[in-house]
Amino acid sequence: MRQSLSVLLGKQKVLTSLRTIGLALAILLIAAIVYSQRAAFLTPENLLTLARSMVALGIVAFAQMLVILLGEIDLSVGAIYTLAGTVTATLWLGGGNLPFTTALLPALLAGLGVALVAGFLNGFLTVKAGLPSFIATLGVLNATDGLSLMVSNATTFTPAYNEPLPPEWELAFFHNLGGALLPWNIPVEVLWLVAAFIVFWVLRHRTVFGFRLVAMGGNPEAAVVARLPLRKYKYAVFMLSGLMAGLAGILDFSYVGSIGPMQSSSLSFQVIAAVVIGGASLTGGRGTIVGTLLGVILLALLNNGLALLGVSSFVQLLFIGLVTIGAVWLDLISQKLIRSAGQRAARLGSEGNA
Amino acid sequence: MIQLSCRSVAKRYGATRALDGLSMELRSGEVVGIAGPNGAGKSTLMRVLAGEEEADSGEIILTTASGQVDEVWRRVAVVHQEPHIWPNMTVEQNLAVGRESHWFGRIGIDPQSVEAVLSRLGILHYRDHELCDLSLAVQQRVEIARAMLRQADVYLFDEPNSALTEQESQALFATMEQLAADGKIVLLITHRLNDFVRCCRRVMVLRDGRITGDLSSEAVTEQAIAAELSTQAARADGAASSRRERARGCHGAPLLNLDGCKDHAGAFSDISLKLMPGRVVALAGVEGSGARELAQAIGRYRELSRGEQRASTDRMASVAYLAASRRDTVFRNLTVGENLVARLGRHSLCGRSGFLSLRQIEELGRRSVQQYRVKTGSLSSPITSLSGGNQQKVVLGAAMEQGCDIIVIEEPTRGVDISSKADIYALLRSYAAEGRSVVMFCTEVQEIFDAADEVVVLSRGRIVGQVNLSEIEDIPALADLMALYENFQDEVQPAGAQPRNGLN
Numbered sequence: 077m078r079q080s081l082s083v084l085l086g087k088q089k090v091l092t093s094l095r096t097i098g099l100a101l102a103i104l105l106i107a108a109i110v111y112s113q114r115a116a117f118l119t120p121e122n123l124l125t126l127a128r129s130m131v132a133l134g135i136v137a138f139a140q141m142l143v144i145l146l147g148e149i150d151l152s153v154g155a156i157y158t159l160a161g162t163v164t165a166t167l168w169l170g171g172g173n174l175p176f177t178t179a180l181l182p183a184l185l186a187g188l189g190v191a192l193v194a195g196f197l198n199g200f201l202t203v204k205a206g207l208p209s210f211i212a213t214l215g216v217l218n219a220t221d222g223l224s225l226m227v228s229n230a231t232t233f234t235p236a237y238n239e240p241l242p243p244e245w246e247l248a249f250f251h252n253l254g255g256a257l258l259p260w261n262i263p264v265e266v267l268w269l270v271a272a273f274i275v276f277w278v279l280r281h282r283t284v285f286g287f288r289l290v291a292m293g294g295n296p297e298a299a300v301v302a303r304l305p306l307r308k309y310k311y312a313v314f315m316l317s318g319l320m321a322g323l324a325g326i327l328d329f330s331y332v333g334s335i336g337p338m339q340s341s342s343l344s345f346q347v348i349a350a351v352v353i354g355g356a357s358l359t360g361g362r363g364t365i366v367g368t369l370l371g372v373i374l375l376a377l378l379n380n381g382l383a384l385l386g387v388s389s390f391v392q393l394l395f396i397g398l399v400t401i402g403a404v405w406l407d408l409i410s411q412k413l414i415r416s417a418g419q420r421a422a423r424l425g426s427e428g429n430a
Numbered sequence: 431m432i433q434l435s436c437r438s439v440a441k442r443y444g445a446t447r448a449l450d451g452l453s454m455e456l457r458s459g460e461v462v463g464i465a466g467p468n469g470a471g472k473s474t475l476m477r478v479l480a481g482e483e484e485a486d487s488g489e490i491i492l493t494t495a496s497g498q499v500d501e502v503w504r505r506v507a508v509v510h511q512e513p514h515i516w517p518n519m520t521v522e523q524n525l526a527v528g529r530e531s532h533w534f535g536r537i538g539i540d541p542q543s544v545e546a547v548l549s550r551l552g553i554l555h556y557r558d559h560e561l562c563d564l565s566l567a568v569q570q571r572v573e574i575a576r577a578m579l580r581q582a583d584v585y586l587f588d589e590p591n592s593a594l595t596e597q598e599s600q601a602l603f604a605t606m607e608q609l610a611a612d613g614k615i616v617l618l619i620t621h622r623l624n625d626f627v628r629c630c631r632r633v634m635v636l637r638d639g640r641i642t643g644d645l646s647s648e649a650v651t652e653q654a655i656a657a658e659l660s661t662q663a664a665r666a667d668g669a670a671s672s673r674r675e676r677a678r679g680c681h682g683a684p685l686l687n688l689d690g691c692k693d694h695a696g697a698f699s700d701i702s703l704k705l706m707p708g709r710v711v712a713l714a715g716v717e718g719s720g721a722r723e724l725a726q727a728i729g730r731y732r733e734l735s736r737g738e739q740r741a742s743t744d745r746m747a748s749v750a751y752l753a754a755s756r757r758d759t760v761f762r763n764l765t766v767g768e769n770l771v772a773r774l775g776r777h778s779l780c781g782r783s784g785f786l787s788l789r790q791i792e793e794l795g796r797r798s799v800q801q802y803r804v805k806t807g808s809l810s811s812p813i814t815s816l817s818g819g820n821q822q823k824v825v826l827g828a829a830m831e832q833g834c835d836i837i838v839i840e841e842p843t844r845g846v847d848i849s850s851k852a853d854i855y856a857l858l859r860s861y862a863a864e865g866r867s868v869v870m871f872c873t874e875v876q877e878i879f880d881a882a883d884e885v886v887v888l889s890r891g892r893i894v895g896q897v898n899l900s901e902i903e904d905i906p907a908l909a910d911l912m913a914l915y916e917n918f919q920d921e922v923q924p925a926g927a928q929p930r931n932g933l934n
């Protein structure tokens with residue numbers, strides 16, 4: 077019995093699912109605590125608010141997880157998030173520092189385009205120039221924030237009350253992107269989160285792309301020897317990360333209905349916290365999409381729960397910091413236990429087979 | 431029949447000619463050894479064959495049954511000293527990397543071929559285990575499996591068994607012979623002359639970028655290879671025999687007293703051992719026997735969960751520990767001089783003022799270079815410019831400068847050439863002679879014979895035998911005795927009938 081249990085424990089799949097289950101239990105525990113204090117937690121309205129608050133964080137975090145899987149990091153996502161929305165708004169509505177305006181569709185494409193370019197720049201600086209991605213993306217974070225302010229001239233854009241008012245169909249289309257409500261009051265944005273989850277799950281777990289990311293992150297040197305296209309993949313994940321940040325920015329713009337100047341590094345750090353809470357290793361080679369989703373849920377749940385409990389927002393921030401540290405610490409400990417279980421299983425396996 | 435010919439292959443790095451018109455002909459069916467002193471061009475040859483670097487001139491031609499092969503490197507597989515594998519993935523996933531059968535869906539490769547290859551190499555039961563949980567020997571097998579799946583024709587083994595135990599080495603050699611018997615070309619590069627004798631029928635000697643000797647069948651002996659290798663390299667034997675004369679007795683109180691110790695992760699248990707001053711103790715055992723872990727525990731690099739480490743004297747004995755891989759012991763960003771003093775503290779490095787005294791550090795380095803027989807251009811050369819053997823002497827010197835009562839060293843001569851080996855053994859012995867104790871975890875019988883006063887054999891986490899080396903005549907006798915102890919527990923036996931020999 078002990079033999080078969082430990083053979084089972086040696087399997088990678090069993091070990092990783094143990095960790096995911098642990099995280100899921102933590103989420104249930106927090107939810108139960110919040111519910112016991114505030115019954116309003118489980119009302120459909122609150123659950124929808126909760127789901128909505130996960131959208132941007134989730135979409136960006138899935139792509140960030142791929143970057144971290146490669147052993148790199150992308151700090152610039154928060155700024156790209158703002159830039160994409162700002163560029164779209166300025167081109168479409170006018171009023172910023174740009175000399176011309178366009179229709180909605182070109183403006184949307186331009187917003188996603190600059191996000192993609194920023195991602196490409198991250199890739200270029202990391203791969204071609206050889207900067208550590210921490211520094212490269214930190215630089216792009218600041219530069220992009222500056223660019224957003226330059227483009228928008230720190231204007232706040234509100235499509236519905238803009239002067240001149242955009243055509244009716246453009247306003248409707250834009251609202252339908254993320255802000256419109258489906259039956260049962262579900263915001264369209266939530267569908268994007270579901271779609272992103274499915275797409276990224278397939279990308280990570282069911283394509284050669286995801287498979288090789290794991291390999292390259294686990295041992296880049298061996299990947300080079302095996303002639304895997306490491307540089308191309310780095311470009312790809314940075315561009316994907318930029319694109320997703322841009323998409324999230326535009327969707328949130330659509331949902332909120334306005335966009336103004338903001339300092340946006342906080343999104344970057346929340347995203348990284350979610351990915352790390354979700355069990356990804358900053359040294360690369362470990363991380364799952366389900367884990368990342370759970371990390372996102374945990375963070376969103378904490379924000380929501382603390383607000384329901386009437387905790388002041390200053391204390392919330394303090395609390396979230398502590399939880400992030402605690403979660404990663406717990407993860408380290410469980411990782412250690414898992415490794416020693418795995419090694420023990422391997423040893424027993426070799427004896428059983430000798 | 432496969433044939434690999436190199437014709438006047440040359441490769442320069444700046445002013446050094448790493449390969450200087452090297453020519454050789456290899457045929458499949460036999461394991462061919464390539465011997466050569468450090469810097470002879472072995473690793474360059476390997477990199478060129480594997481396509482990691484391109485030769486400046488000359489040609490490399492591979493002819494198989496179906497004719498000449500275009501891109502030779504595609505058919506060449508290297509099995510590295512430190513396996514190039516993915517520690518975060520399972521065995522099966524490791525095999526699939528770079529050879530995925532389809533782009534979407536569950537990623538993997540043809541399960542039947544995976545099963546065939548893994549069971550041939552005897553590691554099928556590890557299929558779903560993560561690589562970082564497995565021993566180095568298994569990791570190496572995974573690298574071999576990758577090469578086999580790729581249907582490579584040429585297998586280069588680069589110091590493959592430098593970190594393997596005796597038993598694992600034997601299994602590896604058997605695999606290499608199988609590959610050769612399957613009609614592959616198998617090349618072995620190693621520092622251990624004994625390995626050539628054990629598994630090669632032909633040995634080529636590489637010096638200064640050229641093949642200077644070609645021994646085959648009967649002519650392959652340790653003496654013959656050593657003669658080819660050494661113009662001035664001292665043989666290690668002299669040092670070994672001189673030790674025999676000084677059969678040291680152990681006097682004084684033990685420096686460390688282990689009493690019923692148990693590892694926190696269960697690698698060993700019930701260990702009782704006394705470390706006497708003035709002696710070099712070797713811990714031996716296959717991977718997983720607990721010998722390596724015991725060495726780490728004595729070096730306080732690993733926690734004990736139960737039992738005591740007691741000092742017989744008033745104070746706890748101080749310990750210095752050196753890991754097996756130089757990756758974990760050398761500070762690659764520092765110079766030779768800085769590495770030599772890297773383990774020292776304020777008392778040795780600072781003058782009266784309490785700030786670093788460069789003069790004092792320089793003096794210390796200069797003395798250490800001499801004392802520890804380091805061959806270096808200057809104290810300010812980067813440590814990476816030194817050969818493996820000299821790096822090891824620097825690391826050892828740095829630890830010895832600490833002046834601890836006990837030095838624990840794992841695999842003292844991993845990847846080290848012959849002449850440095852003799853130096854290192856001499857250093858270890860003289861350190862012990864000052865009334866301190868040296869503990870080494872060894873994988874080679876030769877090394878135990880050359881350097882140790884006493885060997886403690888572990889199997890399945892327990893001490894199964896202790897041998898006092900002054901009672902041993904020659905290496906085969908020692909090897910037989912150790913094998914006897916290691917296998918002893920496999921047979922059914924009444925408790926308490928463990929063989930014990932020698933001290934304590």
